[in-house]
Amino acid sequence: MRKDRYSIFSLARNAVSYHQDWSEAWRSPEPAPSYDVIVVGGGGHGLATAYYLAAEHNVGRIAVLEKGWIGGGNTGRNTTIVRSNYLWDEAAHLYEKSLKIWEGLSQELNFNVMFSQRGVMNLGHTLQDMRDIYRRSNANRLNGIDSEILTPAEIKAKVPAMNVSSEARYPVLGASFQPRGGVARHDAVAWGFARAADARGVDIIQNCEVTGIRREKGAVCGVETSRGYISAKKVAVVVAGHASVLADMAELRLPVESHPLQALVSEPLKPVLDTVIMSNAVHGYVSQSDKGELVIGAGIDAYTGYGQRGSFSIIEGNVAAIVELFPIFSRVRMLRQWGGIVDVCPDACPIISKTPVSGLYFNCGWGTGGFKATPGSGWVFAHTVARDEPHELNAAFDLDRFTTGALIDEHGAAGVAH
Amino acid sequence: MLQIECPWCGARDQEEFQYGGEAHIVRPENPDSLTDAHWADYLFNRTNVKGVHAEQWCHAAGCRRWFNVLRDTMSYKILAAYRPGEQPPGSEE
Ligand SMILES: Cc1cc2nc3c(=O)[nH]c(=O)nc-3n(C[C@H](O)[C@H](O)[C@H](O)COP(=O)(O)OP(=O)(O)OC[C@H]3O[C@@H](n4cnc5c(N)ncnc54)[C@H](O)[C@@H]3O)c2cc1C
C-alpha cells in the first residue's frame, strides 16, 4: 500500500520512462461488506476527514463513498480563496486552525496543493463598509490573525490595474488585507488528501451513491448504496449541497438551504493581478490563476436549486461590477462558466455535529465559503467522529445552536464572504 | 433564467420578482406553549427538497403581490403558480 514518494528524484526517474510508469495515486477497491467508519461524500472535506481519521485516530477500517468522482462537487467548482479573517471568535479560531494546516499541507500530504499566500484584500466602498472593516480587522488582531488596513493609495500601489478614483461608480475607500491568505489548487487538494488517505488504508469508492441510511434502535448500522448495502458502526455525512437529502434519509430536518453559486474564468492573460480582490458590496471577487486565467466568483441565486447552474442575471451583475473596478478587463473574453450547489445555514456558519441518531454525524452548511476550511474541517470532524464528541474548536458549531439560540452570526458580519 | 407566471399579471421575467423561500410554513398557533425544539423547527429548519418545491415569490417590480409557485429544484421548471390561501394544484384538499 506504501506509495512512491513524490520528489525531485522520482520526477527525474519517471522522466526517463516518459512518465509512463507512475504508480496509481489511489486504489479503486470494491466496497467491503462492512466498515468501522463510512464517510459519505468524496469532496475535499470528506477526504480530509478520512485522512485525519486514519492518520490521527485509531478507528479501524474506513471508506469514503462518492456518488460521482472525487472532487467533482464544490471542491472542484470553487474559486479557491483561502483566508481566516472572520469576525466572531468561534469562526476565527476554526478558520485560523485551517489556515495553519494549509501552511504545511503540501509537505504533510507529499502532494503539491499549490497553496499560494498572495494575500486577500477585502474592499470597502462606503463609510459603513469601512467601519465594519476596522471592526473586523481589530477583532482579527485580537485573535492573533494577521490583518492590515490599506488606504486607496496603498491599494493602487499593490494593484495598479484597479480603478480607485473617487469618480468610480463604486469608489474604493480602503481595504483590509490578510497577507497570509491566498489561493490553492482545488483538484490537488482532493487528490492529495485521497492519495494520503489511501496510503493509510482508506478505501476510496467512487460511483457509489448512498441512497439510504439504515438505523436500528436509534443507532446507525449501515448505508444502502447504488452498489449494495454496506454496514458501518459510524456514518459521517459530508455532502455539501446534498446535506438535506441525506438528512431526510435518516428522518432528520436541517436548517440548511441549497442554492446555486456560479463562477467563471477568462482566457489566459499575462500576469496582471498578484493578489486576491474581494468586494462584498458589489458581490464580486477575482484572482488570477497560475495559468493566467482570471477566476471570478459571483453571488448565489436567491432561489433554492440542485441543478448546478444559476441565473444569467447574476453573472451579468457580477461581471459589470468587476469591470467597474478593473476597466482594463472590459474586453477580456470569458472561457467557461459553471455553478455548484452550496449549503447555506441561517447564520452562514457550518454545522459540524453529532445528530439525534447515535453514530451518525453531519458536517455541512459551509455554504459559499468552505474550501478554505477543508483541512481544518476534516481535522475537527475526524475528532468528533472518532471520540463521539466535538473538539473545542467545533463545539460551538453544533446542530443544537439552532435550538439554544447561540447562533454565530457571520452573515450579518461578513455580507457575502467566500 | 426563469419566466414566472404571476397569477395577476401573467408571465414575466425573473428579474421582476423577489424570492420568499419555502411556502406553507404556518406560524404556530400557541407560541407560548412551544418548546425550543419546536421554535427551532419553525424558524430554521426547511425541507430544502430535491424535486418539486412549493415556494413564495413576490412580484416586486410589478403588482407587488405575493403568491406561491411549484418549481422543480433540479430542472428549475415552474410547474404551477397559485394565489396565497389556495392549495397547490394536485394536492388532496
Ligand atoms: C462557484 C463557487 C465558488 C466558491 N468559492 C469559494 C472560495 O473562493 N473560497 C472558499 O473557501 N469556498 C468557496 N466555495 C465553497 C466551497 O467550494 C465549499 O464550501 C467546499 O468546497 C465544500 O466542500 P465539500 O467537500 O464539503 O463539498 P463537495 O466538494 O461538494 O463534496 C461533496 C460530495 O458529496 C457527494 N455526494 C452528494 N450526495 C451523495 C450521495 N448520496 N452519496 C455519495 N456521495 C454524495 C458529491 O458528489 C460531492 O462530491 C465556493 C463554492 C462554489 C460553488
Ligand SMILES: [Zn+2]
Ligand atoms: Zn404581478
